[in-house]
Amino acid sequence: MSDPALLILASLAEGDKHGYAMMADIQSFARVELGPGTLYGAITRLEQRGFIRPVAGDDRRQPYRLTAAGRRYLEDELAGLESVVRAGLSRLRQA
């Protein structure tokens, strides 16, 4: 899975994070290094779609939070991926 938007939503499912914390988290759980431009391109799209929103932070590092719409979207996408993973693994075992 390398869709930056999905990775960001999965990262924020754990709790509020700012850009650098998201990059580090995504690197640790998905082994994907998102560049700053890719990260903020996805953040821009997600915020415009109402899937994440900025919350008050201590300094210039702006934390983001998953919205209810973002949670539903993430659940749907992960459920779809889960069925693909299950089908793929099952077929590999049968082959």
Added chain:
Amino acid sequence: MKRLFRLAVLLYPSWWRQRYASEFEALLEDVTPGWYDLFDVITGALAMQIKTLGMIPVVCALAGAIAGAIVTLRTPEVFASSATIRLKARDIADAEELRVSVDKALRSANGAREATLVTFRGDSARSTLRLTYLDRDPAQAQRVAEKLTAAIATENSARGASAEVIDAPGLPTSPIQPEYSGTVASGSGVGLVAGGVVFLFLRSRRRPADAG
């Protein structure tokens, strides 16, 4: 590197910079940016510009690039063969004669063709002549340039002035025209500007309706 990143951030649309620039710069301070990150920021900025402007300028730029490519493909190739000759007049009085003799040699060797460029450098008594002959055939360009060089040398020797060929005409290996990359880049640039104008025009027409 940090300075390059700050410049790259300027490539983003103004609405984006107003909203995200501060936190984005804070992120860039946290990471140890490399060349890949710079490339990532620049492509991110271009993607955001395309998203903001829509496809009109992009399509126009592509159309301009294609038009530029067609123009270059239809433009015949022209080759240049050049020689450098150092001319030395015996005294100042001979300098004018020297120039007259060069003109005469060029006229006699060049015939009806006018694709010859002559540049004089130096003082009146000693000049360096750069002669360039253009032709669609590279071998012909070299042949005529050699003839011109010989004619100039002979004419000047006859008048008692020295003519030293510093750089003899060579066989051109690549054409000087058409300039493929330059024409395609110019076409893209013109297309992009035209697309930008169309975009601004359409936006100005849409605005009153949006307000209403």
